[in-house]
Amino acid sequence: MAAVDAGWSVIGVDNLEAKVTQINAGSSPVEDVTDGQLQAALAISAYRATSDFTSVSAASVIAICVPTPVNEKREPDLTLLRRAVTGIAAHLSSKTLVLSESTSYPGTLRDVIIPIINEFKPETSKDIYFASAPERVNPGDLVWNQKNTPRLIGAIDAESERLALAFYESICDAVISVPSPEVAEAAKLLENTFRLVNIALVNEFTQLCSSNGINVHEVIDAASSKPYGFMPFRPGVGVGGHCIPVDPLYLTWWARQNGSRATFVESADSINHAMPQYVAERLLTLVDSSIAKPRVLILGVAYKPGVGDVRETPAKDLRARLMAEGAEVAWLDPLVPFWEGTFPVDMDWDCDIAILVTRQPEMQFERLIARGIQILDCTNSLTGQSGVITL
Ligand SMILES: NC(=O)c1ccc[n+]([C@@H]2O[C@H](COP(=O)([O-])OP(=O)(O)OC[C@H]3O[C@@H](n4cnc5c(N)ncnc54)[C@H](O)[C@@H]3O)[C@@H](O)[C@H]2O)c1
Numbered sequence: 001m002a003a004v005d006a007g008w009s010v011i012g013v014d015n016l017e018a019k020v021t022q023i024n025a026g027s028s029p030v031e032d033v034t035d036g037q038l039q040a041a042l043a044i045s046a047y048r049a050t051s052d053f054t055s056v057s058a059a060s061v062i063a064i065c066v067p068t069p070v071n072e073k074r075e076p077d078l079t080l081l082r083r084a085v086t087g088i089a090a091h092l093s094s095k096t097l098v099l100s101e102s103t104s105y106p107g108t109l110r111d112v113i114i115p116i117i118n119e120f121k122p123e124t125s126k127d128i129y130f131a132s133a134p135e136r137v138n139p140g141d142l143v144w145n146q147k148n149t150p151r152l153i154g155a156i157d158a159e160s161e162r163l164a165l166a167f168y169e170s171i172c173d174a175v176i177s178v179p180s181p182e183v184a185e186a187a188k189l190l191e192n193t194f195r196l197v198n199i200a201l202v203n204e205f206t207q208l209c210s211s212n213g214i215n216v217h218e219v220i221d222a223a224s225s226k227p228y229g230f231m232p233f234r235p236g237v238g239v240g241g242h243c244i245p246v247d248p249l250y251l252t253w254w255a256r257q258n259g260s261r262a263t264f265v266e267s268a269d270s271i272n273h274a275m276p277q278y279v280a281e282r283l284l285t286l287v288d289s290s291i292a293k294p295r296v297l298i299l300g301v302a303y304k305p306g307v308g309d310v311r312e313t314p315a316k317d318l319r320a321r322l323m324a325e326g327a328e329v330a331w332l333d334p335l336v337p338f339w340e341g342t343f344p345v346d347m348d349w350d351c352d353i354a355i356l357v358t359r360q361p362e363m364q365f366e367r368l369i370a371r372g373i374q375i376l377d378c379t380n381s382l383t384g385q386s387g388v389i390t391l
Contacts, residue, residue, distance in 0.1 A: 002146035004046045006170040012049040023049040056091035065101040070249050089120035095127045097163045101135040105254035106182040131155035131164035132181035134188035140306035150174040154184030192247040198233040200268035206235035217380045238275040238314025240303025245312045276317035283376050297351040298331040300358025308335035315357045
């Protein structure tokens with residue numbers, strides 16, 4: 001949509017037929033793109049979706065933005081990326097710029113994408129240009145978007161750099177060219193790993209403070225008064241979404257491929273992974289010990305406020321740990337209609353205790369508080385209210 005706004009004619013190629021149909025009917029599957037915005041672009045034929053890769057031949061710029069998840073061994077899984085690049089290659093026209101926006105380890109453009117393109121592109125296709133331009137979008141963010149978030153590009157050669165700059169300068173306020181695709185790819189991993197380790201630090205710090213009767217938020221607020229050299233991060237049930245928990249695993253895998261270990265990052269990952277168990281145990285200590293099977297209500301199961309995305313949400317592990325400890329668990333989230341094979345309950349569900357995991361808009365806590373239900377607040381957003389305990 002940012003490219004449409006800049007005057008480009010855009011085709012979205014997606015192998016999920018249902019999504020293509022939904023988009024072409026004017027219903028946006030992306031939270032930050034409204035139906036009205038999509039419908040306006042469709043109406044003037046500035047945008048259309050298709051599952052047909054032959055459309056690639058009409059493109060002068062191709063942005064690859066397929067998921068880059070981890071497999072069951074928690075190692076990079078580039079299956080979807082390879083499949084998409086193979087699909088693109090066969091239909092590449094001459095003088096096309098190929099951009100990699102998917103998050104991956106350094107070397108992905110040069111060692112994975114370019115060899116596939118060179119192997120499968122038509123012999124007649126000449127002058128293909130390449131750059132890495134990692135996506136930085138923050139879903140649900142009302143301030144930072146595609147236009148005002150600076151874009152990094154790392155091009156393979158001077159002509160690729162010129163074309164990539166021209167493309168992104170047409171849709172972004174600021175574009176920064178870095179010396180190589182590997183620098184751009186590594187910068188993306190550094191950005192997200194920075195968040196992961198700082199969240200882990202504060203999660204560990206929370207446990208230390210809690211066992212000594214100190215409110216960690218008061219400590220973070222106090223430290224935040226320092227005008228330089230400190231940046232506040234808040235504790236929570238863990239990390240979720242498809243970026244912060246996943247991208248650092250690309251970094252740790254990349255380190256191992258090079259015969260090293262990213263031990264600091266691995267340690268941060270372990271701390272965050274252990275948080276749901278810590279939180280489950282903490283919650284159950286707050287329940288009257290005479291209750292054999294406590295009834296627990298989880299408030300908010302999306303991985304962050306304002307979105308309905310439950311990918312990698314720590315609420316899943318929390319729920320499993322609570323059930324393993326013998327609790328009966330129900331949940332509600334105004335933005336999630338169905339989760340883990342179950343439907344939500346409402347605020348009147350008969351519970352012994354509630355836990356606020358993700359603060360979504362329009363959650364009516366007053367109904368719980370009025371009933372005298374204790375709430376373990378993992379978001380530090382209900383402070384000072386009766387029956388509310390801070391993580
Ligand atoms: N969404 C974000 O907030 C965000 C932020 C920064 C970086 N990223 C990165 O961007 C990339 C995409 O993430 P996303 O959240 O947009 O993914 P997503 O899960 O929304 O998937 C994007 C689309 O790719 C389609 N797809 C999958 N395999 C395909 C194939 N072989 N051919 C064609 N289409 C295919 C899917 O059907 C889906 O519609 C990832 O590398 C992610 O790490 C995403």
